[in-house]
Amino acid sequence: MISNYLKEYFKENKISQYEIERKTGIKQCKINLSFNNKRKLTADELITISIAFNIDLEKIKKEIK
DSSP states (O other), rough: OOHHHHHHHHHHOOOHHHHHHHHHHHHHHHHHHTTTTTSOHHHHHHHHHHHHOOOOHHHHHHHOO
16 A cells, blocks of 8 residues: 555655654644554545655555555
8 A cells, every 4th residue: 555655665765754844844643644554545645745856656555566
């Protein structure tokens, strides 16, 4: 799943949920729920995160297949 990929990406790069919130404006509680598979990221949130952290959406697409 996309949220699992992002969770691992941020863990490996030592980026906190607070930092994600600060850079994207997405509330930390939403990020937490998404990373724990209790909520799905919206398309807008995914795009916002990918832009803020320069994450290639094509790479995510390949990783989740």
